[in-house]
Amino acid sequence: MEMTFRWYGQDDPVKIEYIRQIPGMKGIVTAIYDIPVGEVWPLEKIMELKESVEKHGLELSVIESVPVHEDIKLGLPTRDKYIANYCETIRNLSKAGIKTICYNFMPVFDWTRSDLEYELEDGSTCLIYDEATVAKMDPALGELELPGWDTSYGEGGLGALLDQYKDIDEEKLWANLEYFIKGIMPTAEEEEVKMAIHPDDPPWGIFGLPRIITNFENLDRFLNLYDSHYNGVTLCTGSLGCTKTNDVVKMIKHFGGERNRIHFAHLRNVLITGDSSFNEVAHLSEAGSLDFHAIVKAYLDYNFDGPYRPDHGRMIWGETGRPGYGLYDRALGAVYVNGLKEAILKENSLKSECEESLLEGASVQG
């Protein structure tokens, strides 16, 4: 498990110099943000980004994300051009030595919350999703705009885009995803680039739009669309774990331990507050609904050697900035995982010794 941290580049209020001071930090997860969705990422811009990371003694470990053009999700004829461009971007990233790409296939909206500054008992604030509040929202009215969303909807605007999705149900979205995957995977395989789809967040349909990367069965279906090691997932405990119907530890054991298709791990805790409601709390297990010990153990049990990063944190200590992406609480999450990792590995080593001596004792007695 290689510890990484998401950094939004030179404009991020979180300085990369500060990220490096987090004990155990190895790599950066970032992207190029000023290239319109669908266009090829030029090699020189990629090299520039890479150097901006490496000069601080960190590795550029993962690109999160190379966004997928809406025309691909909609299955429009123009998709072939965008898929060709996507392949070209994969090739350029590979040339720069970047071998893991995170992306998602959520129609129109990225991660969605009902409140970005919900105040917790200790005065910190966090992102929450309240089902009843979201039910009353209509994004077409411009009532809601979240920092993760791409708002370059083109000429027709958001309303026109939502209209285009009227005929796209889950099965049509699956077909469009399959077309995309079959379009890019030969290139990814050739370039040995691990593609890691991010689950939908939250993992259920919103605003009448379908979402499909949502649970065990669908992740399984996704991996079977194209059977290649390079066709993998970003296992996000926060996205998948915000509903009791998902068992993220079981997912790590299966999709990681058994199938070795988890290429990137997002570690985030959530407190489930209703069937489809949750608060993003501190990473500490006792603060939320997820067992971080079991999660980290599931990765270590199969010697996961890929990158992971602490995901969304609360806003603490008066920090302001990009919701979910402050420095402080994410850094606390990172070093909490340092403690879990160290203890699990050292305890396992002690346990093996103990088991050996017990078995020896038993065989002597036997």
Added chain:
Amino acid sequence: MEMTFRWYGQDDPVKIEYIRQIPGMKGIVTAIYDIPVGEVWPLEKIMELKESVEKHGLELSVIESVPVHEDIKLGLPTRDKYIANYCETIRNLSKAGIKTICYNFMPVFDWTRSDLEYELEDGSTCLIYDEATVAKMDPALGELELPGWDTSYGEGGLGALLDQYKDIDEEKLWANLEYFIKGIMPTAEEEEVKMAIHPDDPPWGIFGLPRIITNFENLDRFLNLYDSHYNGVTLCTGSLGCTKTNDVVKMIKHFGGERNRIHFAHLRNVLITGDSSFNEVAHLSEAGSLDFHAIVKAYLDYNFDGPYRPDHGRMIWGETGRPGYGLYDRALGAVYVNGLKEAILKENSLKSECEESLLEGASVQG
């Protein structure tokens, strides 16, 4: 193990509101700083301090420190008055419900370092002790003044005080410590207040002054001065662990596990850089010379239920303030220990299950 955090009161640049936002934080370690050394701490001032902590949802867990007057360490005739005052302070703290007191018995100087802003490779700064640098220093010339030091030397100044210590060798200091302990312990026992002496930092004589709370043998000798549960120690891994001749894990097992005399735990890592030189690095085991997993495990193995706190941190993320006592790196230390604790406890529980099933299997085979 109850997590606490040192807070220097209202004047501390670290806000208590922020301390509370550290996941798992339970208590505060503090003191009254405006009472001259040797005077009685009035109950009303103690209550005021306690309320200033409790109104933030935290417990006032430990007083660190009630300082010991130099006349006691010097064994002057005036010491009886100061010991009577110390007993009165113990009684008042007990009345307020505060049952753990940390103190030290270092002549003249408290913790000592050669540099408070040594720059590490990642741009953070830390406290270091370099033997060669300290050897060249003469505090009587006013060349060195550290934030932990009490500089109210009285009329004669530092030179006069150092002169008074000329005849105090280690054995005389032991005799004066014994006199003090025998003077205060009956009160501490009566009040059920745990007295927790802090080891000398660094654990060797400096500037020609003797230091005696320095190693396993001397801690043992100290506890035997007065055989009571209430006569205990603050086990500081950083102070004791900065020399390879001290095995802090062995100390925790013996003075804690076997004798139950550790009343307060300070968790700090150090990188030993010479026989008597060290840097105060991040808490993470791999950053320094101490094995934090083994340390935390040693406490959990005997179900230590007392307070602990992350000790001195680096200065990171541009923070300024009291050297060693910034918010950020100490908070990282605190949550790293959260991870260690959680994993050790949960692994132990899994291990017991495994051992049971192995033993059952063995008995069936046998």
